[in-house]
Amino acid sequence: METVWYETEWTPSTLDRLAAALRGLFVITETRVLYPPDQVIAFEGYLQTDAEAAFEVLRDRFEALGYTPILRRHGSTDQIIAQAGVFRPSRARPWINLLLFLATVATTIWAGALYGSEGGLNLSQGVTFAGALLLILGVHEMGHYIAARLHRSEVTLPYFIPVPPWIGTLGTFGAFIQIRSPIRNRKALFDIGVAGPLAGLAVALPILIYGLYTSPVVPLRGVVFLEGNSLLYWVLKALIFGRPLPSDGYDVQLNVLAWAGWIGLLVTAFNLLPLGQLDGGHIMYAMLGRAAWRISEIGVFALLLLGLRWPGWFLWAFMPMLTGLRHPPPLNDITPLNPMRQAIGWLTWILFLLIFVPVPFSLVEF
Incomplete structure (x- = not known):
């Protein structure tokens, strides 16, 4: 065979x-x-x-x-x-970003024109407010965008969120960018997370300071809507006006520039909350790794307690849960941050404590 x-x-x-x-x-x-x-x-x-x-x-x-x-x-x-599988980004649609931006320009001009008025519209005031606020928000988001591009991450242009003034007094709920590719390592995660708040703060502070210098101090009468004091804001008012305000029945009446600058600080503080995939969550995970997961859980509990004083914190405690409190690790989760980035990270947390406002808004009767 x-x-x-x-x-x-x-x-x-x-x-x-x-x-x-x-x-x-x-x-x-x-x-x-x-x-x-x-x-x-x-x-x-x-x-x-x-x-x-x-x-x-x-x-x-x-x-x-x-x-x-x-x-x-x-x-x-x-x-x-x-x-x-290998990530392949889908085609961008910049016309959507442009339409949302133009709509937000319109709603923020409208909101600014209504600010402090009793039924009338001040168009020049609206343009000033919109220009200052959108500059702060835009620089914040472009900080993220540039850092992402430097680290070869696929990222969208900013999406601005327009809000009709009869829904919100600001004309916008802010802006965001979408990272469309996995983040390579902790260095990239840190740089992308920290670039936005620091860039936005660098613009918001001068606008706020100039706005305070040009805002009058007025007597408080009846039921008054007061903006909250962060440590930094309290110090700025004390330096500019020679005393902490409000005091003795007087407070500064913010013009539209000061109002936009104050909102810029507030938005930066919101974004720096060390929760989930907020900017603060990015920074915290890049610095501490999986220990950031426990900090995020503690942060939500702290916001729920603060919500007893200002109900808006309940919303901020809930929002990070939609995307997950546990920040996803970058592709390379081994390489730690270098000492320079660690130092910038801790300085950023000091800034967060200085601009954090426990009760952002309140109604007080005098």
Whole structure:
């Protein structure tokens, strides 16, 4: 009987090809398929080189195989997770950003024109208010945008949120950008998170100071709507007017520039809350890693308590829960922040304490 031999070509499995991509970068001690078939594969072991440098090489190798690498520390070992799929951004639609911006210009002009008036409209006042407020919000969001682009993250242009003045007295609920690609590492996460608040604050403070210098001090009569005092705002009023206000039945009557500057500080404080995926949540996770998850939970509890004094805090406690209180880790979750970024982070938290307002708004009868 004749024996027939068939030649077959050996084809390496996905697991073999991914393991081969780790050569020279990672020593494998254990391999686990977390979600078959070959959707999520975890390699346990030890990095052979710097995590940041290894990730950049690994990302190119894995993407060629149709996978995205994720670096984690798992107990005493390093872990590389191969996630099936490679991010491809969808096409941007800048006309939506433009329409929302133009609508927000209209609503903020309207809101500013109504500010402090009794039924009349002051158009020049509205333009001044809209220009100052949208400058603060725009610089804040462009800080995020530029930092994201520098770190090669896909990001949208700012989306401004217009609000009719009969719904809100500001004409807008602010603005946001959407990060459309996974964040590479903690450095990128930190820079993107911190750039917006610091840039916005750099514009809001001069506007507020000039606005206070040009605002009158008036007697308080009847039921008065008062803006809250942060430590920084209280000090600024004491320096400019020679005494803390309100006092002795008098307070500063904010003109539209001072009002826009005060809102700028308030918006910055809101964004710096160390919750979920707010700017403060980005910064806190970049600095502390998963310890930020517990801080986020404590922060929500603290806001619920503050909500007993100002109900608006209930909304701010609820909003981060929509996207999750636990901030998602960046792709490279191993490389820590350098000392300079850590120092900037702690200075940012000091600024947050200086501009935080426990009771932003109140009605007081005199």
